[in-house]
Amino acid sequence: MRVAIVTVGDELLVGDTVNTNAAWLGRQLAERGVDVERSTTVPDRVDDIAGVVDEYRDRYDAVLVTGGLGPTHDDMTMDAVGTAFGVPVEENEAALAWLAENGYARGDLAAGTADIPAGAEPLHNEAGVAPGCIIGNVYVLPGVPAEMEAMFESVGDRFVGSETHVTAVRVDEPESALIERFERLRERFDVQVGSYPGEHVRVKIQGDEERVVQEAAAWLRDRVETVEE
Incomplete structure (x- = not known):
């Protein structure tokens, strides 16, 4: 919709x-x-x-x-x-x-x-x-x-659309330094990726399958400096 x-x-x-x-x-x-x-x-x-x-x-x-x-x-x-x-x-x-x-x-x-x-x-x-x-x-x-x-x-x-799943990763690196890893993330997983800079960079990962979204988030966390929750 x-x-x-x-x-x-x-x-x-x-x-x-x-x-x-x-x-x-x-x-x-x-x-x-x-x-x-x-x-x-x-x-x-x-x-x-x-x-x-x-x-x-x-x-x-x-x-x-x-x-x-x-x-x-x-x-x-x-x-x-x-x-x-x-x-x-x-x-x-x-x-x-x-x-x-x-x-x-x-x-x-x-x-x-x-x-x-x-x-x-x-x-x-x-x-x-x-x-x-x-x-x-x-x-x-x-x-x-x-x-x-x-x-x-x-x-x-x-107002009903397709089921969607979202998670976020908070990254302690400049947004510009993440471009290559975002590209690799999108190539590897069928997800949408948004990045929102502020005190830290909040990376929003969204997709139709919860398993894929969680796997994508885990993959990214292994390759960035994350912020303690």
């Missing part, structure tokens, strides 16, 4: 808000064996959001869009997703009924709160108010992290 993540918000682009949603979703999807192939941040502009959603929904099995939901002036995501699918945005009766059951009367809601693209399946907001939705292979989630996480959990079982 190949997935793209789209995060929406001017505040993300200028650094006013740290984009934790993309990182959280990436981890959740990877743990399910899903291949995350794109993570894109776009401004609060209908044309930009719609353009990316329209492109990605044709290229990937699913697109996760977060941010820009609700009735305020900069909440443009639902309009943009409707534009991408060529359908209007309209008040959703199922979303209104769920909100009413949870103590939100229609008269208490700001205009546009329950608006989603026509024909979309509403996703109820267990941690907030504004609903998300599913239309085609596009999942629209809130930008508030707690709301986004709760809503993703309600549909998480729809």
Whole structure:
């Protein structure tokens, strides 16, 4: 399963808000064996959001869009997703009924709160108010992290990939000194290798078979200066 993540918000682009949603979703999807192939941040502009959603929904099995939901002036995501699918945005009766059951009367809601693209399946907001939705292979989630996480959990079982196994080796050598050994590792074992420098180099080894992943990690540990765990 190949997935793209789209995060929406001017505040993300200028650094006013740290984009934790993309990182959280990436981890959740990877743990399910899903291949995350794109993570894109776009401004609060209908044309930009719609353009990316329209492109990605044709290229990937699913697109996760977060941010820009609700009735305020900069909440443009639902309009943009409707534009991408060529359908209007309209008040959703199922979303209104769920909100009413949870103590939100229609008269208490700001205009546009329950608006989603026509024909979309509403996703109820267990941690907030504004609903998300599913239309085609596009999942629209809130930008508030707690709301986004709760809503993703309600549909998480729809994201299933191949079983994957991961382990890490912490190496006390410069990353540049490891290039040849990484090449030999990849030639010898059917695994993916990532290296992430910091105080030490964390080498991530990932593959479909746990036995192969553990053998690859053991092979590498025998050939590098490791950090005591």
